[in-house]
Every structure is written in structure tokens, then in C-alpha cells.
Amino acid sequence: MHRIKNFKIIFISLYFSLIFLSACSDIPISHDSPVSAKRQREKGDGKFFGEDALKLGGKSSQHTETGSIGVNSFLWHAVLDTFSYMPLKAVDPFGGVILTDWYSVAGAGKERFKVDIVILGRQLRSDGLRISVFKQALNSEGNWVDMQVDPEMVKELEDIVLIRARQLRIDS
Numbered sequence: 208m209h210r211i212k213n214f215k216i217i218f219i220s221l222y223f224s225l226i227f228l229s230a231c232s233d234i235p236i237s238h239d240s241p242v243s244a245k246r247q248r249e250k251g252d253g254k255f256f257g258e259d260a261l262k263l264g265g266k267s268s269q270h271t272e273t274g275s276i277g278v279n280s281f282l283w284h285a286v287l288d289t290f291s292y293m294p295l296k297a298v299d300p301f302g303g304v305i306l307t308d309w310y311s312v313a314g315a316g317k318e319r320f321k322v323d324i325v326i327l328g329r330q331l332r333s334d335g336l337r338i339s340v341f342k343q344a345l346n347s348e349g350n351w352v353d354m355q356v357d358p359e360m361v362k363e364l365e366d367i368v369l370i371r372a373r374q375l376r377i378d379s
Contacts, residue, residue: 278303278326281379282336285372286324289364293322303327309343317345318354322364331372338364 278300286305293307303326311319321341328335340361343351 277301277329279329279331279335279372281331281372281375282326282368284375285368286326286336288371289368290322290324293320319343319351324368331376333365333369336365336368338368340364 283300283303290305290307293310295305296308297304297306299305305324307322309319309321319342321343323339323341325337326335327337338361340356342354342356344354346352
């Protein structure tokens, strides 16, 4: 028991000594260090993910369609605007994936919807977006049962997002 305490004290002393010695070393810090990367991000002028990417809180000064996030920023914003009323379950700006949680339309409490959106590229194109809609209805036993979704509904949602993305592009 006494040996374990001594070992812990020696280990902790050695650990802090190594930290202290490494802090006092004269090894130059490279420009790729996390500290300099953090400073670069802080100087980003409100921009998110780099110079040509999304700009938070304002309009882009250039008519760029792409950003460092890997997907078209106009489509990204259009999807978020269009589905802002639904609770988000997962958002991946690098992969262009937005997953909503189940949402019940007011007045239709026996149905709920869930939407999965994937932005497929950096260009603002009609085939650059894939939306999947899932629908469930409450049966008489109180269980949610999967229902068929009208393909026209999915097409209409895609059109709404594309129209909004074009408006955002024109406005920038």
C-alpha cells in the first residue's frame, strides 16, 4: 500500500516535470501549430471555414458558389431555410448531410414526417440535391407505422429548395 502511494507521487512528479521542461524548451513552434491555426480562424472576419466559404452574418463579396465546406453554400442555406421549422437531428457541413427529427404538422397529430437531405456537390444544379422523406401514421394500437410518401411531394420539396438557393445566389 505504501509502495503504491510512493509510485503515484513519483509518477505525478515526473509527469509535471516533463510538462515544465517541455514548456521551457527552445524548440521553435512551426506555423502549422494549433495556436497559429486558431489565430487564423479568429482573423476570419466572420467567415466560417476559410476565405471563400460561408460568411456568417453577411453577404459574400464574391459570386462564389462553393466554399471549403465541400458543398454548395447556396444549397446549404436554402435547405436550412426551407426546413427551419423542423427539429434537426444531425448536420454535417463537410459531407452536406442534414437529417431532421420526426415532426408532426399542427392539426395532423396522427402523422409525422422526417426528412434526410444530401447535397451532392459544389455546383448549384438541380441534380446536386437529394431529399428523402419518411412518413409514419399512428395506428389504432398507438404504434407508428411507416407509410408511402408521394414522389411528387419529394419533387416539390426539391424544387422549393432549388428556387430558394437561386434567390440566395441572386441576392448575393
